[in-house]
Amino acid sequence: MIALTDPIAIARELIRCPSVTPAEGGALQLLAAILESTGFKVERLRFSQPGTATVENLYARIGEGSPHLMFAGHTDVVPPGESSAWTHPPFSGAIAGEELYGRGAADMKGAIACFVAAACAYLTAHNGKTDGSLSLLITGDEEGAAINGTVKLLKWAAERGIRFDQCLLGEPTNAERLGDAMKIGRRGSLNGTLIVRGKQGHVAYPQLAENPIPVLIGLMNQLMSEPLDHGTEHFDPSRLEFTSVDVGNPTVNLIPDEARARFNIRYNDRHSRDSLKRLIKIRCRNVATQRGRVSLEFAPSNSEVFLTASGPFLDLVVDAVVEITGQTPRLSTSGGTSDARFIKNYCPVVEFGLIGRTIHQIDERVALSDLMALTAIYRLVIDRYFAKRLNPAAHSGSDEATS
Numbered sequence: 001m002i003a004l005t006d007p008i009a010i011a012r013e014l015i016r017c018p019s020v021t022p023a024e025g026g027a028l029q030l031l032a033a034i035l036e037s038t039g040f041k042v043e044r045l046r047f048s049q050p051g052t053a054t055v056e057n058l059y060a061r062i063g064e065g066s067p068h069l070m071f072a073g074h075t076d077v078v079p080p081g082e083s084s085a086w087t088h089p090p091f092s093g094a095i096a097g098e099e100l101y102g103r104g105a106a107d108m109k110g111a112i113a114c115f116v117a118a119a120c121a122y123l124t125a126h127n128g129k130t131d132g133s134l135s136l137l138i139t140g141d142e143e144g145a146a147i148n149g150t151v152k153l154l155k156w157a158a159e160r161g162i163r164f165d166q167c168l169l170g171e172p173t174n175a176e177r178l179g180d181a182m183k184i185g186r187r188g189s190l191n192g193t194l195i196v197r198g199k200q201g202h203v204a205y206p207q208l209a210e211n212p213i214p215v216l217i218g219l220m221n222q223l224m225s226e227p228l229d230h231g232t233e234h235f236d237p238s239r240l241e242f243t244s245v246d247v248g249n250p251t252v253n254l255i256p257d258e259a260r261a262r263f264n265i266r267y268n269d270r271h272s273r274d275s276l277k278r279l280i281k282i283r284c285r286n287v288a289t290q291r292g293r294v295s296l297e298f299a300p301s302n303s304e305v306f307l308t309a310s311g312p313f314l315d316l317v318v319d320a321v322v323e324i325t326g327q328t329p330r331l332s333t334s335g336g337t338s339d340a341r342f343i344k345n346y347c348p349v350v351e352f353g354l355i356g357r358t359i360h361q362i363d364e365r366v367a368l369s370d371l372m373a374l375t376a377i378y379r380l381v382i383d384r385y386f387a388k389r390l391n392p393a394a395h396s397g398s399d400e401a402t403s
């Protein structure tokens with residue numbers, strides 16, 4: 001049996017579980033065994049939906065009532081790619097040169113191991129008790145469709161009256177050094193298609209046809225040239241990027257009757273999905289010479305922009321990072337989406353984990369010293385969380401003193 005307070009040993013065992021989405025790979029089984037032996041009540045939850053793979057998830061809790069600190073993460077990993085290209089096999093958990101190699105080392109089995117080790121150490125030091133509730137919400141469906149994972153776990157918990165006060169999500173947030181960045185929000189994401197309809201005809205008789213391509217190019221130029229905004233306090237400027245231009249015309253002597261361009265917008269807290277749709281429509285209308293020929297379609301999206309308000313919990317996590325790493329983390333909202341977009345509907349969420357430089361790559365790896373430091377950070381967070389008895393009311397009160 002591995003030492004339950006040793007994050008390196010736990011991380012190695014987790015990496016040895018080949019849990020490529022949607023496979024459980026033994027990773028949740030391992031976590032359940034460790035957490036149950038420490039006194040957590042563990043529930044294994046399988047969620048399914050027609051047309052998607054069934055996914056296993058885990059919810060573990062110790063203690064009762066509030067304050068309730070939840071740690072969130074995922075044990076599933078992306079495929080390793082060409083295994084022979086790895087310096088050490090991707091599911092071997094090899095240690096070389098003071099680094100731990102393996103798929104999921106940074107994203108994010110390493111951080112889960114750190115949190116489990118920190119929680120076990122805390123419980124050992126406090127006779128197995130917490131002054132409130134501590135829980136882990138671990139999904140196996142983060143790298144996949146994200147349908148049978150965190151969304152359903154949160155709903156399942158809410159239906160049972162489980163309330164979370166704060167969440168710490170262990171995604172890899174640091175760029176170069178442990179302590180350089182944490183995430184306090186995420187940009188929203190919106191996918192759209194610009195469609196221009198013309199009139200098909202012989203290319204030698206353009207006067208008898210209406211070519212949609214020049215109109216589409218004009219619209220694209222307009223949407224690319226004018227900024228959507230200039231950024232906000234915590235967010236970069238919103239960006240519209242075209243991802244595809246499609247005419248699908250195999251013929252050389254035919255003016256097509258339709259041209260399309262697909263785009264994605266990563267947007268900040270100056271916009272909502274609806275306000276952004278209106279803005280794009282207005283800008284297209286200003287350019288289109290022949291109205292009615294241009295239309296816009298938007299795909300459904302579950303990635304709305306959000307920002308976690310500053311308050312005692314954010315201060316507590318920042319202080320712990322500063323104390324252990326000597327660095328003041330940048331409060332970032334950059335990068336892609338994460339399960340924080342779902343969790344934020346239930347409680348405030350802050351993201352802090354390992355360094356993201358090698359994630360999803362051949363030779364994904366983390367420094368052993370970072371695993372030890374992250375465990376120390378998580379331990380400080382847990383210690384102070386229960387010592388200060390942070391609760392939701394503290395979020396609105398300005399009289400709450402934080403050191």
Ligand SMILES: [Zn+2]
Pocket residue numbers: 074107108142171172
């Ligand atoms: Zn991840």
